[in-house]
Amino acid sequence: MAPPAGPAGMAFLCDTQGRIVNMMRDELGVGSGFAAERFFPAAVDPVSTLKALSFLEEIRTHGAAFNWTLNCAIGGAIVPLHFAGGTDSNGTIVVVGARSHADIMELYDDLMQINNEQVNALRTAMKEVASGRNRLNADAHLYDELSRLNNELTTTQRELARKNAELARLNEQKNQFLGIAAHDLRTPLGAIMIYSEFLMESLPDRLQGEEADFLATIHTTSHYMLSLVNDLLDIVKIEAGTLDLDLEPHDLVRIIRRTISLNRVFAEKKKITLVFDEPEGPTPILMMDAPKLEQVFNNLIGNAIKFSHPDSAIRIGMVVDKERVEIAVADKGVGIPAGELEQLFLPFRTASTRSTAGERGAGLGLAIARKIVRGHRGTITVESTPGTGSTFTVVLPVDMSARGIAPRT
Numbered sequence: 302m303a304p305p306a307g308p309a310g311m312a313f314l315c316d317t318q319g320r321i322v323n324m325m326r327d328e329l330g331v332g333s334g335f336a337a338e339r340f341f342p343a344a345v346d347p348v349s350t351l352k353a354l355s356f357l358e359e360i361r362t363h364g365a366a367f368n369w370t371l372n373c374a375i376g377g378a379i380v381p382l383h384f385a386g387g388t389d390s391n392g393t394i395v396v397v398g399a400r401s402h403a404d405i406m407e408l409y410d411d412l413m414q415i416n417n418e419q420v421n422a423l424r425t426a427m428k429e430v431a432s433g434r435n436r437l438n439a440d441a442h443l444y445d446e447l448s449r450l451n452n453e454l455t456t457t458q459r460e461l462a463r464k465n466a467e468l469a470r471l472n473e474q475k476n477q478f479l480g481i482a483a484h485d486l487r488t489p490l491g492a493i494m495i496y497s498e499f500l501m502e503s504l505p506d507r508l509q510g511e512e513a514d515f516l517a518t519i520h521t522t523s524h525y526m527l528s529l530v531n532d533l534l535d536i537v538k539i540e541a542g543t544l545d546l547d548l549e550p551h552d553l554v555r556i557i558r559r560t561i562s563l564n565r566v567f568a569e570k571k572k573i574t575l576v577f578d579e580p581e582g583p584t585p586i587l588m589m590d591a592p593k594l595e596q597v598f599n600n601l602i603g604n605a606i607k608f609s610h611p612d613s614a615i616r617i618g619m620v621v622d623k624e625r626v627e628i629a630v631a632d633k634g635v636g637i638p639a640g641e642l643e644q645l646f647l648p649f650r651t652a653s654t655r656s657t658a659g660e661r662g663a664g665l666g667l668a669i670a671r672k673i674v675r676g677h678r679g680t681i682t683v684e685s686t687p688g689t690g691s692t693f694t695v696v697l698p699v700d701m702s703a704r705g706i707a708p709r710t
Contacts (some may be wrong), residue, residue, distance in 0.1 A: 303383050308328075308399055308403075308404040308407040308408050308411075309328040309329055309399065309400065309404070310326070310328060310329060310397060310399035310400075310404055310405070311324070311326060311327045311329050311335070311397070311399075311410040312324075312325040312326050312395065312396070312397045312398075312408070313325055313327075313335060313395075313396055314393055314394065314395055314396075314560065315341055315357075315394040315395075315396060316392075316393065316394070317361070317392040317393070317394070318340075319340060319341045319342060319354075319357045319394065320338060320339070320340050320341070321335055321336065321337055321338065321339050321340075321341055321344070322337060322338075322393075324337065327599075329375055329382070329398070329399075330376060330648055331344075331374075331375060331377055334373070334374055334468060338533065341353060341357065341396070342354045342357065344371035344373070344646070345371045345372060345373050346371075346373060346374060346379050346455070348372055348455050349371040349372045349373075350459070352369070353371055354441075354578045356369045356371070356386070357386075357394070358516070359375050360386045360388055360394055361388070361392075364388055365385075365388070366384075366386050366387075367385045367688055368383070368385070368402065369383070369384045369385070370382070370383055370384070370451060370452075371384055371398075372455055373394075373398075373459065379452065379456070379690065380400070380453060381449070381451055381452045382398045382399065382400060383398065383399055383400070383402050383405050384396060384397070384398045384405075385402070385405055385409075386398055397409065403619065403676045411414055414662065425664060426702065449617065453658045458627060467480060474671055478592065486526075486530050490523055490526050491531060491621070492558070493519065493523040494520060494523040494524050497516055497520035497523060498520055499507040500516055501513075501516055501517065501520060509676075514579045520604060531543055539605065541560055546590040546593060546673075546676050546677070548585045548588045548589060548590055549589070549591070550584060550587070550588055550589075551587060551589050552584055553587055553590045553594070553619075553626060553628070553697070554579060554580075554584045554619070555586065555620070556591055556594055556598065557577065557597065557598055557617060557628065558577065559666065560595055560598045560599050560602060561575050561602065561617065562575055563610070564602045564603060564606060567603070568606050568607050568615070571609070571611045571657070572611045572612045572615075573609050573611065573612075573613055573614065573670060574614040575602070575613070575615050575617065576614055576615065576616045576617065577615065577616075577617045577619075578616060578618040578619065579619060580620060580621045582621075584621065585621060585626070585699050587626065587697060587699060589697070590673075590676075590677070592677075593673045594673065594677070596669070596670070596673065597638075597670040597673050597674060597681075597695065598617075598628070598695075599631070600666040600667065600669070600670050601630040601670065601693045601695075602617065602630055603614065603666075604666065604667075604693075605630050605631075605632040605634065605654040605691070605693075606659060607657070608632065608634035608635050608654065608656055608691070609632045609633065609634040609657060609690075610633070610634060610635075610657055611657070613632070613633045613634070615630065615631065615632045615633075616629075616630075616631045617629070617630050617631075618631070621699075623699065624699055625697060625698050626696070626697045626699060627694060627695070627696050628688050628693045628696075629692055629693070629695075629696070630692065630693045630694075630695075631690065631691070631692040632690045632691055632692075633689070633690040634657065634690050634691065635654045635655070635657065635688065635690075636654065636685045636686050636687040636688050636689050636690055636691055637638065637654055637683070637685040637687065637691055638653065638654075638687055639685075641653060642683050642685060645667050645683060646667050646668055646670075646681070647667055648668040654687070667681075674695055674697070676698055677698075678697075678698050679693070679694065679695060679696050679697040679698060680696045681694070681695050681696075682694050682696075703707060
């Protein structure tokens, strides 16, 4: 049978649910994509599925729908098609589609020759559109251009999704490489640090002044590199989603005391005083990963020491109520510009300000600290004024299942 004369298009019937029951004509070559029994919104390109559902809903609600553009697969390519539709007295939906609005109108003229209830219903619904046919023809070029741009946008979205998937794969490979490299470096660096420390303690009288300086440099550098490697392992675990927290009930006051004690030797080298304003009354026991939170406060106090001036003080305060515990580490150091505060918590980001004694950092500590605090359902924030100092505040919730009174010693 020769194909009907007129514009290339398609026309089909759907039941009230939008399932195709009969393809009346198809010069576009959509073929099995719009086969009988298939749900119409599932027959279009996935990008247009929700739009097709809205198209059907408008037909059911208003009896007709016009000027809808949906993407469909034709000959292996995604093509924007224009659709119109209407319902008969039984709720049967008739849908026509073509490459442009002008073709839709010509297709409508062809369907005028068919005498059945469904097409007559569509014919009635399209009278208003037919009366504006000349205007639609004049605007057809604009509609087609918009459809072309819509199709290009769809292609761009697919390409972006493909590139995002590739970036995710490369990021996973990067994490694996960093994890392997950091793990293999940790053992020899630890050995260098321990042996250099042993030599410094056991041979102080046998080393000349320059030799002692060399050994001290080896020990300090290996300690810094080992800390960097440990931070790399932590950031790899965080990005891979494998930084597990071993939550047990602990007294946070004891953890902060211990962290202050460990950092006091570094503070004394710069004649900096560490002051802990302990809360009055009993301390609630919190569910926490004690080593991980100690790592957080070690980072905060260590940073405060790095950026504080000699002969100054760093105050560590704690406020406790029934719902949360707030710990603040405040220094009177160099401060941080306002525009750089948020980037402090991003990996490998550091502020433009310099430490007061040339101490180094890799820009990983605060990124790791924020992840650990968030893992405890808490928050970490910073307030700072250049030339005045900074205050880092950690807020942790008091877990009801672990609430109790820690003995004070």
